[in-house]
Amino acid sequence: xxxxxxxxxLVDGYRTGFSDDREKLPAQHNYSPLYVFxxxxxxxxxxxxxxxxxxxxxxxLASIEQLAAWL
Numbered sequence: 001x002x003x004x005x006x007x008x009x010l011v012d013g014y015r016t017g018f019s020d021d022r023e024k025l026p027a028q029h030n031y032s033p034l035y036v037f038x039x040x041x042x043x044x045x046x047x048x049x050x051x052x053x054x055x056x057x058x059x060x061l062a063s064i065e066q067l068a069a070w071l
Contacts, residue, residue, distance in 0.1 A: 002011035003025065006065070006068055009032050010035070011036065011038035012038065013031070013034065013035035013037065013041075014041050014042040016038075016039055016042065017041065017044050018045055019021075019044075020043065023043070025039060033067065037064055
């Protein structure tokens with residue numbers, strides 16, 4: 001069940017980032033790290049400019065998922 005919730009956070013973040021017109025999330029927010037990662041990916045796809053290599057992004061996501069597993 002936790003995996004499903006985490007996947008939903010990631011997808012929700014992506015969809016919002018893709019449709020949002022902001023460059024950055026507000027400095028103070030209560031979004032989960034998975035949501036933020038998804039939001040940044042959605043924003044990157046919207047503007048057509050990746051913020052890092054795919055390999056580095058996969059590593060970052062793996063680290064976030066490990067952290068989320070402890071919560």
